[in-house]
Amino acid sequence: AATIRLLSSSQVITSVVSLVKELVENSLDARASSIDVKLESYGFDKIEVRDNGDGIKAADVPVMAVKHYTSKISSHEDLQSLQTYGFRGEALGSICSIAEVSVTTKTSADDFSTQYVLDSCGHITSQKPSHLGQGTTVTVHKLFKNLPVRKQFYSATKKCKEEIKRVQDLLMAYGIIKPDLRIIFTHNKAVIWQKTRVSDHKMALLSVLGTAVMSSMVPFQHQCEDSEVLLNGFLPKPNSNYTLTSLSSPDRSFIFINRRLVYQKDILKLVRLYYNLMCSKDSIHSYPIFFINIIIPASAIDVNVTPDKTQVMMQNKESVLLAVENVL
Numbered sequence: 001a002a003t004i005r006l007l008s009s010s011q012v013i014t015s016v017v018s019l020v021k022e023l024v025e026n027s028l029d030a031r032a033s034s035i036d037v038k039l040e041s042y043g044f045d046k047i048e049v050r051d052n053g054d055g056i057k058a059a060d061v062p063v064m065a066v067k068h069y070t071s072k073i074s075s076h077e078d079l080q081s082l083q084t085y086g087f088r089g090e091a092l093g094s095i096c097s098i099a100e101v102s103v104t105t106k107t108s109a110d111d112f113s114t115q116y117v118l119d120s121c122g123h124i125t126s127q128k129p130s131h132l133g134q135g136t137t138v139t140v141h142k143l144f145k146n147l148p149v150r151k152q153f154y155s156a157t158k159k160c161k162e163e164i165k166r167v168q169d170l171l172m173a174y175g176i177i178k179p180d181l182r183i184i185f186t187h188n189k190a191v192i193w194q195k196t197r198v199s200d201h202k203m204a205l206l207s208v209l210g211t212a213v214m215s216s217m218v219p220f221q222h223q224c225e226d227s228e229v230l231l232n233g234f235l236p237k238p239n240s241n242y243t244l245t246s247l248s249s250p251d252r253s254f255i256f257i258n259r260r261l262v263y264q265k266d267i268l269k270l271v272r273l274y275y276n277l278m279c280s281k282d283s284i285h286s287y288p289i290f291f292i293n294i295i296i297p298a299s300a301i302d303v304n305v306t307p308d309k310t311q312v313m314m315q316n317k318e319s320v321l322l323a324v325e326n327v328l
């Protein structure tokens with residue numbers, strides 16, 4: 001059983017960045033307005049995500065890290081109208097089987113917070129009162145302690161640095177899609193990136209991309225005629241240099257479907273094609289900076305395609321692609 005746990009866990013949590021993603025999404029599902037992400041030694045000594053969200057209800061605490069337990073959906077119909085990032089009940093349990101985990105939490109009904117230490121099966125082995133305010137803090141030590149090859153793979157200095165950048169990119173993406181979210185990201189106690197609460201996507205983009213880049217972006221909004229699909233966001237002005245230099249990379253191409261950061265090759269391709277056609281030859285290999293926010297009825301998408309939920313299937317993908325073309 002331990003081997004089976006390890007096998008499936010290592011598919012959910014493939015890297016430091018995927019672990020941070022799961023924890024941050026849990027914080028967002030708990031309606032946090034402030035998230036602190038702390039890494040030590042590139043995440044191998046410590047990964048900690050602290051939020052000021054709802055906290056974990058006493059009834060959920062004993063089962064929170066039990067594999068496949070989720071407080072977010074209770075029937076398969078719920079999957080059709082999914083409003084939360086999480087729904088598979090796999091993250092906490094998976095993290096427990098590849099690292100050492102403790103969770104400190106307090107709801108508005110609790111008088112004080114409690115720290116729970118979990119074992120590799122996600123069961124609570126000890127608990128003690130703690131001094132933290134409302135919300136949840138998940139602390140992870142010894143990541144990949146039982147996956148030496150993966151640990152070694154990510155421990156290479158170059159990989160480590162890349163992972164820090166990827167965590168930053170990920171947090172930037174959530175910062176854009178959640179303008180009113182405050183984020184602080186530290187590595188070895190040094191602030192790598194932070195964002196304050198702002199009023200809208202434009203201000204959020206500004207804080208992520210900077211004034212120079214933002215001045216070459218134009219907002220758009222588009223409602224599909226034949227479907228309930230709504231698109232909005234920011235695209236680079238044609239021929240603007242900033243958005244098409246090597247400064248940009250695929251990580252500055254933000255595509256969201258129902259606030260979920262997704263990897264949509266077709267859309268990425270369309271946008272690139274459009275800008276590369278319009279620009280000089282030497283920008284062929286460059287990536288435009290853009291932000292596309294697709295709002296689609298929850299029943300028309302399937303996010304349960306891969307364990308890490310970055311792939312999304314759309315019922316009316318053709319009309320979404322057509323809409324993107326129209327906007328371009």
Ligand code: ADP
Nearest residue numbers: 026030064070071086087088089090091092136
């Ligand atoms: P899922 O997000 O798919 O429900 P997880 O394994 O990520 O599964 O989390 C299991 C459960 O633990 C959640 O359903 C939720 O009840 C609780 N939980 C985890 N993290 C938090 C958090 N930061 N704030 C509040 N509840 C949390």
Ligand code: MG
Nearest residue numbers: 022026086091
């Ligand atoms: Mg989750």
